Amino acid sequence: MEREVVDVVVVGAGPAGVAAAITLAKSGKEVVVLERGDYPGSKNVFGGAIYTKPTAEIFPEFWKSAPVERYNVEHRFALLGDNDGTVVGYRNEEHAQEGHYNSFTVVRAKWDRWCAEQAEKAGAFIVPQTLVTELIKENGKVVGVKTEQEEFYARIVIVADGVNSLLAKDAGFHPELKPEAVALGVKEVIKLPKEKIQDRFNLEGDSGVIYTVIGGPMQNMLGLGFIYTNIDSVVVGLGVSLSEFQHKTIKPYELLNQFKEHPVIRPLIAGGELLEYSAHLIPEGGYNSMPPLYSDGVMIAGDAAMLVNNIHWEGTNLALMSGKYAAEAAIKALETDEFSANSLSVYQKKLEESFVMKDLKSYKDVMKFAEKNSNILMGYYPNKVNEFFNQFISVDGIPKKDKYRSFIGNALKERSIPKMIGDFIKFAKVGGGVLLK
């Protein structure tokens, strides 16, 4: 019996897989998406924000019908000490207007499902509850996948199975993930009445705010905290390099509990009801840890390809774009009936020409720098900012001049001027790298 061969099999119905599927389906190609979850998004974890422009490239005007929570109008940055903190925010009212929306918070279980439905409407065939166990290779070329139940043959396979990609390992692209190349993200979703969220976060209508947090219980650790506002819940979490957890005795959920108890965070979520706790890995290694992106008959997209910009907490946009470009490369290959690595190299070229690879290249040295200097970046300097403000606002009978002298004296005791100049040069070098690459 002749075996059935479809144009493309996509593994994983996250942002990368679904973007690939809808792009292929819209151009009339046969596409089957295999997803292990009960439904797309059922188990997927993220912090909270999808970005309007790249998302609208795949789902035009999605905000009119998709299950979005809030449009974000403000981003706050919090530097936390043990019991104090400095918070600065950037708010832009334009981001509250259609045509200028920058990002939205979404709940993945609802959002991914909606996205998958759009792909189905375009003609993609999505098969949930199907765990892909390995790639099928013939003469070194990928020709399909094996699931727990059956085999699926395809002219091209797009691997979009997320960070701990079994299939990228199977294809020989990835060795085991290195602890320093991934962060462990833990988060809680806390239910609060909408009016409380409006008041506590200074919000109107369906506008929302994002927090990026440095320090607090994560002082000296390579990690960041985050807060996102949904309509009637708040997401609180953190992502810390897995290598930090290997070297420290603290457990991720203990760190999260301490984070929630910090005086800057606690009042924001007080009295809320815990709806959900989840944990997930985040690719953190960036450009330097990317596997090869294509081979004969196969391409790798999204987290499976380590495409995350962790400085900006951007992952879904890179996943969507990589899925789209992989699909476009597949469409070209299907039209010329040529599925070799050479033909699929178009995928890498498209990524190189886009913000995806340009950003990853710009930031390629930042993580290494942050890893080596986490004690000063996540400890010393944030603490000094807080100490400065404490001195600046305190009225305690001590003359201001004496206070500033004592502040400078203490700062220098902990870090000498040559060391600070050294820090500045290192910052400037990495910063220059970001601008020049």
Ligand SMILES: Cc1cc2nc3c(=O)[nH]c(=O)nc-3n(C[C@H](O)[C@H](O)[C@H](O)COP(=O)(O)OP(=O)(O)OC[C@H]3O[C@@H](n4cnc5c(N)ncnc54)[C@H](O)[C@@H]3O)c2cc1C
């Ligand atoms: C705590 C945390 C916070 C984050 N916050 C943000 C944020 O605010 N904004 C942002 O843009 N990004 C954020 N990210 C990153 C973002 O979630 C990812 O970059 C994005 O989801 C990657 O999409 P993907 O499609 O590549 O992978 P995933 O979303 O992981 O999707 C992979 C899919 O493949 C399926 N799958 C896996 N293995 C198999 C298999 N063997 N067979 C069949 N199906 C399989 C999974 O069930 C899943 O549906 C965050 C991540 C974490 C962990």
